[in-house]
Amino acid sequence: MNEFQTELARRLADLREQGLHRELRRVDSPQSPRVMIGGKSLLNFSSNDYLGLANHPALTKAAMQAVEKFGAGSGASRLICGSLAPHHELEDALATFKGTEAALSFSTGCAAALGTITALVGKDDIIVIDKLVHASIVDAARLSGAKLRVFAHNDLDDLEKILRWADARTQNSKLETRNLKARTLIITESVFSMDGDLAPLREIVTLKEKYGAWLMLDEAHATGLFGEKRRGLAEEFGVADHIEIQMGTLGKAVGAAGGYICGPRVLTDFLVNRARSFIFSTAPVPASAAAARAGIELIQSAEGESRRQAVWQRVDQLKNGLIEGAWPLPVVRSAILPLLIGDETKAAEIAAALRAAEVFIPAIRYPTVARGEARLRLTVTATHTAADLAQLLETFASLDPDL
Numbered sequence: 001m002n003e004f005q006t007e008l009a010r011r012l013a014d015l016r017e018q019g020l021h022r023e024l025r026r027v028d029s030p031q032s033p034r035v036m037i038g039g040k041s042l043l044n045f046s047s048n049d050y051l052g053l054a055n056h057p058a059l060t061k062a063a064m065q066a067v068e069k070f071g072a073g074s075g076a077s078r079l080i081c082g083s084l085a086p087h088h089e090l091e092d093a094l095a096t097f098k099g100t101e102a103a104l105s106f107s108t109g110c111a112a113a114l115g116t117i118t119a120l121v122g123k124d125d126i127i128v129i130d131k132l133v134h135a136s137i138v139d140a141a142r143l144s145g146a147k148l149r150v151f152a153h154n155d156l157d158d159l160e161k162i163l164r165w166a167d168a169r170t171q172n173s174k175l176e177t178r179n180l181k182a183r184t185l186i187i188t189e190s191v192f193s194m195d196g197d198l199a200p201l202r203e204i205v206t207l208k209e210k211y212g213a214w215l216m217l218d219e220a221h222a223t224g225l226f227g228e229k230r231r232g233l234a235e236e237f238g239v240a241d242h243i244e245i246q247m248g249t250l251g252k253a254v255g256a257a258g259g260y261i262c263g264p265r266v267l268t269d270f271l272v273n274r275a276r277s278f279i280f281s282t283a284p285v286p287a288s289a290a291a292a293r294a295g296i297e298l299i300q301s302a303e304g305e306s307r308r309q310a311v312w313q314r315v316d317q318l319k320n321g322l323i324e325g326a327w328p329l330p331v332v333r334s335a336i337l338p339l340l341i342g343d344e345t346k347a348a349e350i351a352a353a354l355r356a357a358e359v360f361i362p363a364i365r366y367p368t369v370a371r372g373e374a375r376l377r378l379t380v381t382a383t384h385t386a387a388d389l390a391q392l393l394e395t396f397a398s399l400d401p402d403l
Contacts, residue, residue: 018344019343019344019345019347019348019365019374020344020365020366022365025037025038026038030054030055031044031047031049031054031055032044032052032055032383033052033381033383033384033385033388035360037360040358041358042355042358042359042360043358043359043360043388043391043392044360045359045360045361045378045379045380045384045392046360046361046362046377046378046379047379047381048221048251048252048253048379049252049253049255049381050224050225050252050253050311050335050379050380050381050382051224051225051253051255051298051299051304051307051308051311051381051382052255052307052381052382052383053253053254053255053256053295053298053299053307054255054256056255056294056295056298058294058295058297058298059255059256059291059294059295059298060291061294062290062291062293062294063256063287063288063290063291063294064287065290066086066286066287066289066290066291067286067287069286070084070085070086070286071286072285072287073282073285074087074282074283074284074285074286075282075283076282076283077278077279077280077281077282077283078278078283079272079279082282082283083283084283084286084289086286086289086290086293087105087283087284087286087289089289089290089293090103090105090289090290090292090293090296091103091104091105091260091268093293093296093297094260094262094296095262097229097231097296097299097300098231098232098240098246098262099229099231099235099240100246100262100263100264101263101264101265102262102263102264102265102267102268102269103260103261103262103268104260104261104268104271104272104275104278105250105258105259105260105284105289105292106258106259106260106261106275106277106278106281106284107258107259107277107281107282107283107284108249108257108258108259109134109136109218109220109247109248109249109251109258109259110136110259111259111277111278111281112247112249112259112260112261112277113134113136113137113139113140113218113247113259114136114139114140114143114276114277115271115275115276115277115278115279116140116216116245116247116261116271116275117137117140117141117143117144117185117187117216118140118143118144118275118276119270119271119274119275119276120183120185120214120245121144121146121183121185122144122145122146123145123146124146124182125144125146125147125182125183125184125185126146126147126148126149126166126169126170126182126183126184126185127141127144127146127147127148127149127184127185127187128149128150128151128159128162128163128166128184128185128186128187128213129141129148129149129150129151129186129187129188130150130151130153130154130187130188130189130192130199131150131151131152131153132153132189132192132194132195133187133188133189133218134189134193134218134220135367135368137187137218141187146185147169149162149165149166153192153195154197154199154200156200156203156204156207159186159204159207160207160211163184163186163207163208163210163211163213164211166184166211166213167184167211167212169182170182170183170184183213183214184211184212184213184214185213185214185215185216186204186207186208186213186214186215186216187215187216187217187218188204188215188216188217188218189217189218189219189220189221190217190218190219190221190222190226190232190233190234191219191220191221191222191225191226191233191334191336192221192336193220193221193336194336194338194364194368194369194375194377195330195332195336195338196330196332196333196334196335196336196337196338197330197331197332197333197334198233198333198334199217199233201217201233201234201237201239202237202238202239205239205242205243209242214244214245215242215243215244215245216243216244216245216246216247217234217243217245217246217247218247218248219231219232219233219234219246219247219248220247220248220249220252221252221334221335221336222234222334223248223249223252223253223254223299224252224253224254224299224304224308225253225308225311225334225335229300230299230300230304230305230308232246232248234246244263244267245261245263245267246261246262246263247259247260247261247262248260248262250288250292250295253295253299254292254295254296254299255291255292255295255298256288256289256291256292256294256295257284257288257291257292258284258288258289258292307382308382310382310383311335311380311381311382314380314381314382314384314389315334315335315337315380317386317389318337318378318380318389318392318393319332319337321389321393322337322339322393322396325393325396325397327339327396328340335379335380335381336377336378336379337377337378337379337380338364338375338376338377338378339375339376339377339378340373340375341363341374341375341376342372342373342374343372343374344363344365344366344371344372344374346374347363347364347365347374347375347376348363348365348374350363350376350399351363351376353399353400354376354395354399357395357398359391359392359395361376361377361378362377363375363376364376364377378392
């Protein structure tokens with residue numbers, strides 16, 4: 001190996017020693033409660049396909065029809081000639097679903113966060129984020145150039161202390177003399193992706209209005225599961241109309257791929273003009289947009305409600321079984337059940353033992369979570385059966401206690 005390759009090999013060896021090495025595992029089947037990996041059928045409790053729509057006939061049919069009519073690719077960015085009918089139909093469906101004036105779709109959730117945050121704030125502004133927000137939000141906040149402050153996870157006292165400081169700082173800003181105003185943007189998730197807990201949205205909204213801040217809410221893991229119309233946690237808590245920017249993804253409960261921003265029309269018009277990850281990206285393929293639209297429509301149907309109820313049924317069954325088996329499960333109210341292990345190597349060993357028993361639950365380790373907070377992240381879907389849950393619990397009961 002040359003010097004470049006030798007250095008990378010050394011870094012990989014360091015990751016292995018720390019129990020942090022990762023690898024891609026080829027999956028030779030559609031997303032479902034069972035997946036084919038390495039020639040074996042494994043019981044899958046790791047997918048974010050909460051409603052089981054990724055392989056639903058309605059979504060695959062919509063994708064195929066879009067390919068037949070619009071082809072495989074979009075040809076260019078949407079501001080050039082790639083803004084195809086499926087993209088506009090998706091955004092109309094999203095806005096109707098979320099109850100907002102408008103929506104704008106992006107190629108990924110990461111692209112939505114990056115484009116939106118860097119477009120809305122800059123070096124004279126302040127961003128305040130929950131400590132456990134997604135890495136893409138952290139990266140976007142840093143790239144924006146705004147002053148970044150982090151509040152302790154779901155800690156309202158810490159958030160208010162920072163907002164009080166930010167308010168004093170913006171009030172004294174020299175920007176006022178130029179008829180401009182420095183802004184404070186709060187960003188949080190509604191359902192946190194690794195812990196499965198919920199943000200105290202009502203209280204956060206009260207604080208952001210008290211101090212004149214803006215609020216951006218990532219509903220990636222709540223859309224399709226919470227609220228009377230399955231819009232998300234903002235709907236369930238009755239605060240959707242008080243949130244300036246609603247963000248989400250199309251690759252979880254929706255069953256397709258991509259990201260989106262929902263809000264007033266002026267917001268999406270502004271992002272079309274200023275969000276660099278939107279402006280300079282080739283538009284998502286038409287099949288993806290069409291599948292996502294079909295997923296959104298299905299979520300709002302009677303079948304969507306039936307699938308949501310099935311998720312919560314399975315969540316309760318699995319939580320009760322894990323608690324009876326004395327596994328360390330924190331109090332959560334979502335389809336994400338984190339089994340906290342702590343040590344990275346031990347978490348990887350338990351995941352390997354599960355895989356040997358034909359159960360697929362990868363270990364979640366640093367940098368996805370903090371060092372020493374490794375875990376198994378179980379996720380429940382509408383298409384898991386009672387037999388699937390029974391097999392999972394039996395497998396956990398049979399694990400070597402010395403692992």
